[in-house]
Amino acid sequence: MKIAQVVPSLLARHGGPSRSVRGLAGGLAQIGHSVDLLTTGPLEADTATVTAPLPTNLKIHAFARDFPQFLARSSALGRHLTVSAYTVIHNHGLWLRPLHYAHLAARQSAVPLVISPRGMMSPWAWQHRRWKKRLASWLIHPGAFNAAAGWHATCEAEADDIRRLGFRQPICVAPNGIEPPSTAAEADEARAWSARVPELAGCRVALFYSRFHAKKRVIELIDLWLEKTRGDWVLLIVGIPEAYSVDQLDAYILRNGGGGRILVRDGAGQPPPYAACDLFLLPSHSENFGLVVAEALVRGVPVLTTDGSPWQELETVGAGNCVPWANFGSAMDVLLTEPSDTLTATGERGRRWACETFTWPKTALTLADFYASLTVAA
Numbered sequence: 001m002k003i004a005q006v007v008p009s010l011l012a013r014h015g016g017p018s019r020s021v022r023g024l025a026g027g028l029a030q031i032g033h034s035v036d037l038l039t040t041g042p043l044e045a046d047t048a049t050v051t052a053p054l055p056t057n058l059k060i061h062a063f064a065r066d067f068p069q070f071l072a073r074s075s076a077l078g079r080h081l082t083v084s085a086y087t088v089i090h091n092h093g094l095w096l097r098p099l100h101y102a103h104l105a106a107r108q109s110a111v112p113l114v115i116s117p118r119g120m121m122s123p124w125a126w127q128h129r130r131w132k133k134r135l136a137s138w139l140i141h142p143g144a145f146n147a148a149a150g151w152h153a154t155c156e157a158e159a160d161d162i163r164r165l166g167f168r169q170p171i172c173v174a175p176n177g178i179e180p181p182s183t184a185a186e187a188d189e190a191r192a193w194s195a196r197v198p199e200l201a202g203c204r205v206a207l208f209y210s211r212f213h214a215k216k217r218v219i220e221l222i223d224l225w226l227e228k229t230r231g232d233w234v235l236l237i238v239g240i241p242e243a244y245s246v247d248q249l250d251a252y253i254l255r256n257g258g259g260g261r262i263l264v265r266d267g268a269g270q271p272p273p274y275a276a277c278d279l280f281l282l283p284s285h286s287e288n289f290g291l292v293v294a295e296a297l298v299r300g301v302p303v304l305t306t307d308g309s310p311w312q313e314l315e316t317v318g319a320g321n322c323v324p325w326a327n328f329g330s331a332m333d334v335l336l337t338e339p340s341d342t343l344t345a346t347g348e349r350g351r352r353w354a355c356e357t358f359t360w361p362k363t364a365l366t367l368a369d370f371y372a373s374l375t376v377a378a
Helices: 017-030 075-083 098-109 123-127 130-140 156-164 183-196 218-225 246-255 291-298 313-317 325-336 340-357 360-377
Strands: 002-006 034-040 058-063 088-092 113-116 150-153 171-173 204-212 233-241 262-266 279-282 303-306 320-323
Touching (some): 017 058, 058 075, 088 360, 113 360, 171 360, 204 291, 313 320
Parallel strands (some): 002 088, 034 058, 113 150
């Protein structure tokens, strides 16, 4: 098959889909399909060589954005899709203009359109700034949802969200994959963060690593951390400034007496900070997958997250905890009292499980079969 994967941006600051869509495209190419990864705006310097040179049957194309750029509007992307012959067009994300181009091109070519909501149909996300999303569904990509031949969900909970909103097209549930870093890469990450945050020396570190957005409950995590003394633990907050800047978070922490107990760093353009931590915390309102959880697990870091994410199996495999937000504080208190060797053993169980379960070839095969079924149905 010749497959178009369409995503508004591949810049790291736009969150997990910027990495996971790239991984999916590479996985599909590795199992023999011809894949065009289509995006708008600039590419980061390492886009084409994140882990290895691109397969010859994977091409990345970045198209210039037109005004207004925040909608990822790109007439060049629209033209490319309408003049190219694809077997299937798979769009990732909602509310932006690339979904409109994917919809029009699929209709014109009579090929299946597959949509990945990428967490944007969870109850919290769906209601957040709901009036803007209503306008987008009418004006930015009108009719695209109903025109989809199928949906891609990264977990059963996301498939339930799609059904809850009334959509009855076929749904493929295929989790994101994750590629474990090499031992050398992990060592490089550890050295980089030791140099960048020397204050961590001699401390045990709990890490939050995600976008600085209300959805992630970063402010609530700060409040929770400051409710009690935490011994030799430090909370390291790293991420992509969005709703909050580093300076805003630093000021909030100082106003609340947290100086030295919580450190905040901008993660843009930096290696992942997992090697600097002993415990990973993700208190989000909702996650369709939570790629950072998988990234922490494959590095042997135990995880505490909320049941707004699809990680209930953490407790089953003994790799951490997935709890309601109301119980997050008490679960964190327990984990912070665990000896280092206990947390290390917990992390190792998570590493083994994640490396066996979340692979791009497995996900690519599942989606390729789904594409083929839609093509036959069409």
